[in-house]
Structure formats: structure tokens, C-alpha cells
């Protein structure tokens with residue numbers, strides 16, 4: 330099915346040489362280093378000795394070939410070979426075009442090709458989300474004043490691994506107090522203090538698919554201002570989830586959260602887009618941002634993650650990942666989003 334969809338986009342009698350890890354995985358299951366060659370009659374993986382056995386185990390129906398033979402094989406094929414122009418090494422490109430191989434940019438938008446997820450992918454995304462969510466709940470018991478951001482981040486990462494996460498989807502964000510005004514701040518040796526917000530943005534990979542969620546919790550107490558900012562972000566997050574609909578433009582989805590935050594007077598403190606697609610990569614299509622004109626479709630999986638960041642003071646972000654369905658969307662996370670004071 331995936332393969333047919335790809336071949337449809339190429340002239341008959343040609344081949345596709347995949348080089349981007351996420352696309353090689355999507356079309357073959359291969360996770361090593363090398364290339365995946367596809368045509369109507371050919372399914373080959375070019376790699377080296379480090380990955381030979383692994384490739385046989387993780388792929389089905391593919392010939393495992395020696396990377397050193399690739400150029401010779403492509404020449405012998407004698408048909409045009411299309412490559413991924415966004416992911417081609419200059420030296421390989423030069424070697425190919427300098428030979429008799431017809432080597433052409435495919436012009437295929439692979440991100441869009443992968444944006445609608447099938448049932449099997451959604452199941453993996455759901456499992457990845459559940460693993461991370463369980464780890465988060467376990468981490469809540471670990472958080473207390475005096476612990477450092479790095480300590481809490483490491484504990485959360487450890488719990489994701491214990492629950493079956495293969496690796497983190499990205500470097501875990503676990504920041505506290507003033508640091509929470511940095512949307513992508515890095516955990517430091519700063520100790521958590523009473524009256525701090527802690528923002529945790531994290532996810533894990535399961536079966537090749539990423540999860541992504543964010544929760545902001547308070548330690549000890551939250552001032553009235555902290556509570557009020559939290560409620561605005563929560564309202565923006567909830568309303569976006571409630572209103573997302575197939576057919577909606579990406580920018581219209583973004584504006585649901587943005588309008589709520591603007592109306593509350595915090596427009597300039599919402600400094601990023603409302604959400605992004607999640608799949609094999611942590612940032613995929615669609616992108617819920619002010620200028621994006623694409624349409625949401627059933628099977629799209631996107632984050633909804635509005636935030637307010639008051640420089641040098643504090644910030645709040647709340648994020649779920651949702652699956653677009655016929656009549657709205659379904660969040661992959663079920664953990665409460667209400668303000669938690671630990």
C-alpha cells in the first residue's frame with residue numbers, strides 16, 4: 330500500500346533511491362545506515378556488514394546488498410533512478426551523476442506522503458504515548474523541592490525506559506521556576522523551590538514512533554497570577570482539542586488557541602505555533618501555525634500545545650497529541666490537565 334502510493338508518483342519504469350532514515354523505515358522497516366532501492370520489480374537495501382543480520386530481521390522481502398556494489402548495480406539497472414533531494418550527500422550525488430546513471434531529484438514531498446497515519450501506526454503512537462504518560466505519573470511522586478531539574482529529567486527518562494520506551498523522542502525538557510519562561514530550556518542543576526512551576530515536555534519512541542506531551546505543575550503553591558495564566562493556557566488547549574475538525578485549515582486550528590491567549594492579553598507571550606504532526610519523526614506535517622494553508626484530515630496526528638512565557642518570571646505549556654477522526658479528534662493522553670500543586 331505504502332509502496333504503491335510512492336510508485337504512483339514516479340514515471341513507470343523508474344526506481345526510487347531512499348536515503349532519509351525516516352522514509353527508509355517507513356517503506357521497509359530498515360533502521361540501519363544505507364539506502365533503500367525500490368522499483369516495480371525491485372526491493373533492495375544497500376548497507377554494510379554492521380547491519381546485514383539486523384536488516385534481514387527487520388525487513389521483509391528485501392534483498393540485502395553490499396553498499397559497495399550500489400553504483401555498479403544502478404548502472405546495470407539501466408533505468409532512471411530518483412533520489413531524495415532533501416537528503417542526498419553531495420559526494421554520492423557527484424559519483425552518480427558522473428557515471429552513466431540517470432540520477433534525478435524525485436520532487437516527492439515525503440513528509441506529506443507520511444502525514445496520514447494508518448491503524449497500525451496509530452496503535453504504535455498510542456503505545457508510545459501510554460508509556461510516557463505512565464512514566465510521568467510515576468515521576469510526580471519523585472518531584473519535591475530540593476531536587477534538581479536534571480535529576481527529575483533523568484528519572485522521567487529512566488521511567489520511560491522501564492516502561493518500554495526504546496529511547497526518548499527528543500531531549501527531555503524539565504525546567505523550573507524562572508527557567509519555565511524558556512519554551513525549550515534545558516534541564517540544569519537548579520534545585521526546585523516551593524512556588525516554582527515545573528514544565529516537563531517529553532516523549533519516547535516505541536516501534537519507531539514518537540510520543541510528545543507537556544505538563545506544567547506547581548511545587549508547594551502557585552500565586553494567583555500563576556493560576557490565572559495556567560487557566561488561560563488550559564482553556565486554549567481544551568478549546569483547540571474541542572474544535573479541531575477535518576477540513577479545517579492548519580492556520581485556523583492555530584488561531585483557536587491564539588485567539589484565546591490574545592483575548593486574555595498575552596498575545597506576544599505565545600511565541601511558537603500551536604502544534605505539529607508527530608510520527609516516525611517528532612516534527613512532521615501538518616503544522617498548526619499562523620501561515621499554514623494545509624487542511625486537517627482524518628489520520629493526521631498532531632500536538633496541541635499552546636503556552637504563555639513571561640520572560641524572567643515563569644511560563645506555562647500544556648500539550649497533548651491528538652489523532653484526527655471523522656468528527657473531531659481523540660487525544661492519545663488521558664492524564665488530567667488541571668493544575669497540580671505538588
Ligand SMILES: [Mn+2]
Pocket residue numbers: 541542632634648
Ligand atoms: Mn511538541
